[in-house]
Amino acid sequence: MRVNIKSPEVEIRERRLGSITGFYGSASELCNKSKSGKLCDRMHSFSQCLxxxxxxxxxxxxxxxxxxxxxxxxxxxxxxxxxxxxxxxxxx
Incomplete structure (x- = not known):
């Protein structure tokens, strides 16, 4: 997806790329959900690096x-x- 240079702020990377920052489950579940496009970002109560x-x-x-x-x-x-x-x- 392209970045809209007319916007005053770049869209959050994870939304723009359709990626996630946290997952709870096994590696096989992660692979299966990723392939099917059904990844859901796990909610974090805090962040140390964003x-x-x-x-x-x-x-x-x-x-x-x-x-x-x-x-x-x-x-x-x-x-x-x-x-x-x-x-x-x-x-x-």
Missing amino acids: GCSSGNALCQLALILDAVVINHAPLGCSADFSDFNFINRVER
């Missing part, structure tokens, strides 16, 4: 050498952007 769209975009942009990034996010959302700047401080 980030927001803003953080994902900032991380990608920080990898571009000499790029200027203007972040119009609220203060709390943009506060961690300086953490991504370590990439350009490391000698290449």
Whole structure:
């Protein structure tokens, strides 16, 4: 599925790809449900690794050498952007 560049936010990867982040069952059940297109995402009570769209975009942009990034996010959302700047401080 293509990404709609006119949308202000990219659709969640799992929805866009039709994939899941959690499954409860055996490997054979996973294979069978995957082949039949009947995979259901298992609900999680918490997440340790999923980030927001803003953080994902900032991380990608920080990898571009000499790029200027203007972040119009609220203060709390943009506060961690300086953490991504370590990439350009490391000698290449």
